[in-house]
């Protein structure tokens with residue numbers, strides 16, 4: 128009986144050890160994060176001043192054996208432009224915006240410039256904090272409300288209150304976390320702001336409130352929006368339709384409606400009318 132117990136004990140130990148080995152293998156196979164700062168390629172403290180984005184023949188593969196998730200993207204977004212991004216699932220929408228933050232691990236070719244600066248050459252510590260993002264799922268961590276809102280402690284309490292009041296976070300019952308992310312972005316007011324399905328989980332009223340705020344507060348900022356609801360991006364200056372890692376359609380909403388392609392189909396299906 129004792130031997131059986133010993134055997135069971137041993138078997139469970141072996142299972143634990145092999146699970147740890149698997150975990151260790153996963154850790155050592157993780158790609159190292161890019162350098163935080165590259166001394167000879169540091170942007171000016173005021174960068175980016177305008178918010179011009181240029182993808183030049185930009186290709187990204189998550190793995191060598193996979194087809195490109197972005198395939199030869201050539202795109203110039205002018206300062207202050209509002210860009211809506213749509214496309215089927217897996218079309219490359221998230222990869223496109225995450226590339227701006229270098230949040231995707233993979234191999235790239237071509238260049239991605241923000242205000243003339245090659246973002247692939249600089250450290251991620253000089254890149255990521257200079258751009259704004261409202262992701263689909265906001266990160267909250269243990270700590271005070273203020274610490275969550277301003278983790279780097281860059282802002283005054285007045286700035287924080289101004290952002291909180293503008294966002295209308297207090298009386299809202301739904302979308303609190305998204306409004307919290309909006310507050311963070313409102314406090315920092317970066318030149319380039321990305322909304323990656325930011326309002327997918329909020330109700331229509333909160334979505335409209337956020338869009339209205341983005342239009343008024345970020346009127347001179349470059350804003351890229353991947354939208355769950357078509358309504359969210361109908362007032363964009365230009366719409367990009369992604370398909371299979373490529374830009375399939377690009378133009379103003381009306382131009383794309385007139386062209387009668389994928390976007391026009393979406394508009395019709397959503398009963399927006401031409």
Ligand SMILES: Nc1ncnc2c1ncn2[C@@H]1O[C@H](COP(=O)(O)OP(=O)(O)OP(=O)(O)O)[C@@H](O)[C@H]1O
Pocket residue numbers: 189190193196214215216217218219220221222223369
């Ligand atoms: N971490 C990853 N590793 C490998 N392939 C990935 C990874 N993330 C995305 N892909 C692939 O890259 C392509 C583009 O994905 P991406 O998430 O950018 O599309 P999407 O248009 O944002 O889709 P969705 O609307 O579903 O979010 C897809 O073929 C997807 O399967």
